[in-house]
Amino acid sequence: MSASATADRLVFVPLGGSGEIGMNLNLYGYGPPGREKWIIVDLGVTFGDATTPGVEVIMPDPAFIAERADDLLGIVLTHAHEDHMGAVAALWPRLKAPVYATPFTAYLVRDRLEEAGLADQVVLREVPLNGHVSLGPFEIDLVTLTHSIPEPNGLLIDTPAGLVLHTGDWKIDPDPLIGEATDAQALRKAGERGILAMVCDSTNVLTEGEAGSELGVRDELIRLVGEQSGRVAIAAFASNVARLQSAVQAAEANGRSVCLVGRSMHRMIGAARHIGLFADARPFIDEEEAARLPRARVLYLCTGSQGEPRAALSRIAAGMHRHVKLSPGDTVLFSSRVIPGNEKAIFALQNQLASQGVAVIGEKDRHIHVSGHPCRDELRQMYAWARPHIAIPVHGERRHLIAHARLAREMQVAHGFAPRNGDMIALSQDGAELVDEVPAGRLYRDGSVLSPAEGGALRERKKLAFGGSVSIALAVNQAGQVVSGPEANLYGLPEPEQGFDAAVETLCEAAHNAVQAMPRHLRGDDRAIEDLVLRAVRRAAPPIWGKRPHVDVIVLPLD
């Protein structure tokens, strides 16, 4: 127990990002228990996969803080990656607090808000790099770090209860190519003042050493493009603007013109120009012009490094891109990592390219990618600078957070806490204390509906995906006689040995018999009849298919 149940306290609550990758949503609260003032740090999404059919976007359920929206002072975004800002447009209507971001991030958020028709309503405040935000008891200084996107900000959040360093995503890149190197002095100075808690990125805690510098990648890209005589396509995350710039330099150094392919490439270059980048670069050429140039004079910069089926590179590989074609002797450089879960899609894409005689070069073959997250040596360096009293690892799967907490102990940090989403952790000189557990679910964007993950629609669809479906309808009169039907439709079921017609007949017979054998007192009770039929058909299906389809019964009542 805390010394006093009503004294002001500082709490940290991750609602997303602790225990899974992506969809970060962090809360800081200060005040008397139950009457805290809150800020949100980051508001991100993650993406669905084959295990979430029909759900492409997943975000943290903000219910806990939405219920306290009156006490929400602001939403501060550390940087512009989807897992840190992708949920702003969808969730802002439930939160309605001003949004703070540095120029590059603000540009991209504004773009999204315009798409969503929210640009007029949302108060979006652009904060300069290394700027300051005052939100009630929270005095926030931005500290420029290095990452794989322009303007990654760590937050020094000063409160009456002490100073918190919320790192956001970071690495230590001595040559980030865009932006300044990590502001070690600011971190060291904050460490000297005394950091109560550091809430820190855990992504690469299982990897020894350092992530490596963008400069090394640039040099290798220049070399590698120089070795090619056909067309070159570089697939990279559009948000990695330093990488895009390196690709542009690799093109220019080798007498190639750059053609952007894919919507988010154009979007990100727009954001980059907004902050003054690419001012000196030769203008990009469009796809039609690129198609007319000699092969050795073109470099395509493409989206789709993860094998996303609708992204540029997949469409090019499938021969479905209107203007961009690759042919034998051309080369695709995957200047990106393989995100776990995407292996099969990426390999399928690479197989398709290889089939066409296109050479594929990845990060395993040549040094054309570095991670944006800190490996163990960088984490050690950060702990040496910040020397926090408490370590709170976030931004990782469970095994990452636990390994990170262990590393922090090795770095002599007095207290550590590897939180789960929904843990409310009070931070004080006594350490980190779990004081509550609050709801921290997920929301699925399911078609146009934003619905709680536990709503069950996806679970039902997965059942359909495994078992297929049988629909059966019959009209029954008040005397309990089948007047029309049963008729049955099958969907998603393979043709069984006896054939489809015989299978349907078997199911209809089961339904018919169930009604005929119905006890007298159920006559006229459509629900009860439906239930009888349901059970009969459910019993009849497994012998036919060796599996349990979803069975849907409609009994139409007749006089």
Add this chain to the structure above:
Amino acid sequence: MSASATADRLVFVPLGGSGEIGMNLNLYGYGPPGREKWIIVDLGVTFGDATTPGVEVIMPDPAFIAERADDLLGIVLTHAHEDHMGAVAALWPRLKAPVYATPFTAYLVRDRLEEAGLADQVVLREVPLNGHVSLGPFEIDLVTLTHSIPEPNGLLIDTPAGLVLHTGDWKIDPDPLIGEATDAQALRKAGERGILAMVCDSTNVLTEGEAGSELGVRDELIRLVGEQSGRVAIAAFASNVARLQSAVQAAEANGRSVCLVGRSMHRMIGAARHIGLFADARPFIDEEEAARLPRARVLYLCTGSQGEPRAALSRIAAGMHRHVKLSPGDTVLFSSRVIPGNEKAIFALQNQLASQGVAVIGEKDRHIHVSGHPCRDELRQMYAWARPHIAIPVHGERRHLIAHARLAREMQVAHGFAPRNGDMIALSQDGAELVDEVPAGRLYRDGSVLSPAEGGALRERKKLAFGGSVSIALAVNQAGQVVSGPEANLYGLPEPEQGFDAAVETLCEAAHNAVQAMPRHLRGDDRAIEDLVLRAVRRAAPPIWGKRPHVDVIVLPLD
């Protein structure tokens, strides 16, 4: 064109294994075109994943050879991995040819045939190691190689058209621990005689160097188990008997008793004992006894290294295993590779273990796994021994086969051909010529039904998985009036903004209106009415959910 369209020729046809991982089925044919005598080499399966819901096992469609079963002389199995022999029981009834295998493989095939009730029908011939099989024009010598399972056999297939080396799966392990080292002399001798074509494993062609030896893994396991003070569980492929033996030695060297957990562990140890292995090992203890021993005295040998939900390790991690529990201070060693596509399942399992304070050590952390397939240096060595006239890379994805063909060219092989499943390739001194393309589909085991992949059931289920389903039924009389219904059921759809009831009402109204607006001439035509309703409901659904559910309509006719 060949010199003569009726002269005897030797052809090779992969029906599985070329262009995807797993499910190997290779045909060799000899004779005049269209009247060849055939042998099958290997008959394997692959496993479904989240992209094939409801389909756990996938195998090559043997239709082409099944239609020629009268000319099929035999089925020769190179080794006992599922992707080489897992389809024997399911497909044998369509092929009905004798099966040839060495003792370890034969033991496991017999086991499967007994399960399938086929043991009495199938002629299963046990061939000794380095034995010989005569099948019409095919004189087959087995050559013991090394791999990750006992008794991996390469086949030297002599025919009137020349000698083929079919490698099966192999690596060059100087210390395989079980079985002899690669029979380099036999390979060199065959090379000196002159090998027309080598049909060869491509799995690791993208990896430089060598796969490494089981001996190194054994030493590391002994060391690593010695460092532990809690329970140790080693997860490995049960078929990697040398690895199991190493785990047993690591236990014995450290005063631990071994407990097998998981059905295939017991099955494989049975097969291993059949060929005389584990004769000197201390007896295994059962799960109940293991639970009573001090933690430092136990070593569990578990299935489930790929995160398979029903395998031993997943059940242990979920706390659902009856006798085996792990607790803080215990350690799980993943002595296995991460098979692409399984990352998320494996990481979820490791997260679960980490949450419970169980340490997780994998092949990235310590040297506790080596691949069973040849890396580039081993492939170079094999080409140096065999010096084939033609290289036919198989057993890999498209990008592997293409890279392998390139490597063979570097090794001065005169001809190369990276086949696709279904390619019929004539092999002669002139090289490899594509002479035909034959059907080479896939069969899905969908519940109890073995059905062609293109049958459409899975495609329908995926549609259900994305969109959910709407069932709607109504009774319509001959005058075209709706007499009962419409009633609609939803399944797999999230609750829309207006609520479920309003959504159902909207759909029913659309159906009702469609019938009311029906042209007079359609009265009594149930199919036409169904079609009208279908189109109306399909139009009404997307505005509600922003997606297209499957719509199922049943119109019940009434007088």
